[in-house]
Amino acid sequence: MxxxxxxxxxxxxxxxxxxxxxxxxxxxxxxxxxxxxxxxxxxxxxxxxxxxxxxxxxxxxxxxxxxxxxxxxxxxxxxxxxxxxxxxxxxxxxxxxxxxxxxxxxxxSEHLEPIKIGELTNGGAIYQFVRIGKGCLSYYIESNGEATIVDTVRITAPFEQFIKEHNVKLTHVLDTHLHADHISGARAMAEKYGATYHLPPKDAEEVTFSYTPLEDGNEIKVGDVTIKAVYSPGHTIGSTSLIIDDKYLLTGDILFIDSIGRPDLAGKAEDWVADLRQTLYQRYKELADNLIVLPAHYMGINEMNEDGSISKSLGNLYDENHGLNIHEEDKFRKTVTENLPPQPNSYQEIRETNMGKITPDTDKQREMEIGPNRCAVR
CATH class of the missing domain: 3.40.250.10 (Rhodanese-like domain)
Structure with missing residues (x-):
């Protein structure tokens, strides 16, 4: 040759x-x-x-x-x-x-692409880290020399590089819920940087480590920006959304751009479907339509904006997202319990890893995560 x-x-x-x-x-x-x-x-x-x-x-x-x-x-x-x-x-x-x-x-599967979403009111910015091969979305918020990360994935080097390049102090790390399709890197980042790790307590009943409860109404200050917690169960019993700077709504795995969260990854679809409906059809309805929805996952490339980011206003989603427009309760229940994709690969092992019950090595963790995102109702 x-x-x-x-x-x-x-x-x-x-x-x-x-x-x-x-x-x-x-x-x-x-x-x-x-x-x-x-x-x-x-x-x-x-x-x-x-x-x-x-x-x-x-x-x-x-x-x-x-x-x-x-x-x-x-x-x-x-x-x-x-x-x-x-x-x-x-x-x-x-x-x-x-x-x-x-x-x-x-x-x-492991590449993270940082995309700037926007500026914050009193300075600083919010970035979306797109894990394009897995459909995971993490968020980095910085303001006045401080930073926080939401829904950190296992691959933490890109976040560490960002923190170093931006010369900020990581003060808080948050998970919107106990993840079942990927391994969280939040605890590792919190331990490395001395940051506070927040997790919804209703998802943390079996965890083996200490954490700070993330509960409805909590306000977390990062520099000059405020993060407000909004309890929003349905994907998990503890799922909690976050309002950033009164501009952005981080919905975790409750609401996506083109679908809604599945309620079955802890084996409790029938129990949690009512919570999911109440979150989507009541709690979120009370929020401002102009909030920009930033989910923890996306389902397909068609949801990407021209710059590669994944976002849309809450008002637009109430107009366009089929999962927000199933008005009969029985039909909603049937839709979210009968239209579920296969469960994520190794999802039970992933949940146990995120609880601290098992500690697989890096190769095993990579193997556990291989495959597509499956957190949504089809």
């Missing part, structure tokens, strides 16, 4: 920025078909085809007629090794712009 046709690498950060920008992206996924069907790279202008690596070991001829000419080809596998091999074979066929996605789907 000549140097001119050598395979190149592309980082998941660079790939993410291409997808957010709306660039045309063609991906050959060489994982097993079952893994591909469960979870893949998605984007508004992304085309993905699947051909397992084992079908391409001897020759890449079976997929050559499906590859575009004159544009980059990105090859992905689970960890980055198989994709590099396949990309080399395609480059040997005379294709110039062939890339192996570095770190594969493991790296894709």
């Amino acid at each position: 000549s140097q001119d046709t050598a395979v190149k690498g592309i980082s998941v950060k660079d790939l993410t920025q291409k997808i957010i920008a709306g660039d045309r992206v063609f991906i050959l996924d060489v994982r097993n078909t079952g893994d591909f069907d469960d979870w893949k790279v998605e984007g508004k202008n992304v085309e993905v085809i699947n051909k397992p690596y084992f079908d391409l070991i001897e020759s890449v001829d079976p997929i050559m007629d499906q590859l575009p000419e004159g544009e980059p080809i990105y090859v992905v596998c689970a960890k980055g090794g198989s994709s590099e091999f396949v990309a080399e074979q395609i480059a040997n066929k005379g294709y110039d712009n062939v890339y192996s996605i570095e770190g594969g789907m493991n790296a894709w």
Whole structure:
């Protein structure tokens, strides 16, 4: 293979920025078909085809007629090794712009892309950290030299880098609820920086560590900004939303842009569906329509704004979100108990990890989290 046709690498950060920008992206996924069907790279202008690596070991001829000419080809596998091999074979066929996605789907699952949401009234800003490969959304709020993080994911290095670059003190870390689809990094961040860790007490009855209760009506000061807690059960019995600067409503996993939270991840769908309805149809109705909803997850790439952020006003969601417009109580109950996607991979182990009951190593934690976001009612 000549140097001119050598395979190149592309980082998941660079790939993410291409997808957010709306660039045309063609991906050959060489994982097993079952893994591909469960979870893949998605984007508004992304085309993905699947051909397992084992079908391409001897020759890449079976997929050559499906590859575009004159544009980059990105090859992905689970960890980055198989994709590099396949990309080399395609480059040997005379294709110039062939890339192996570095770190594969493991790296894709763990990348966090910070996007500025807006300025705060008395200075400072709020940022959304988009975990594009998992659909998780975390929030970083800073004001007057202090910062807080809401719904921190397991991968904490990007937050640590932000804190260092912005030269702020992390004073508070909050989880809106006990997460079941990803491992929280909140306790680790609180311990490292000496910050206060807040968790809703009704979700914390089985936790093995100390925490500060996050309860309805609590006000937390971060620099010159105030965070107000609003009890909003339904996804979990303790789910608590946060109003930031009287502008932003962090809804956790209760309300999404295109769907609503599922009430079954603790095995109590029938018990919690009434709480979910009361939160969505009464508690949130009492809030200002112009609050910008910032959820803890998103379901699909179609929910992204042009800058890659996930947000919409509460008033718009009451107009557009089907889950907020099921007026018959019986129909609502049926919808949220019968239209549930498969439960998240290893969700019970993830809950136990977030309770402090088990402490899996890093490789096990990564394995537990592999797969798509499944926190919403379809």
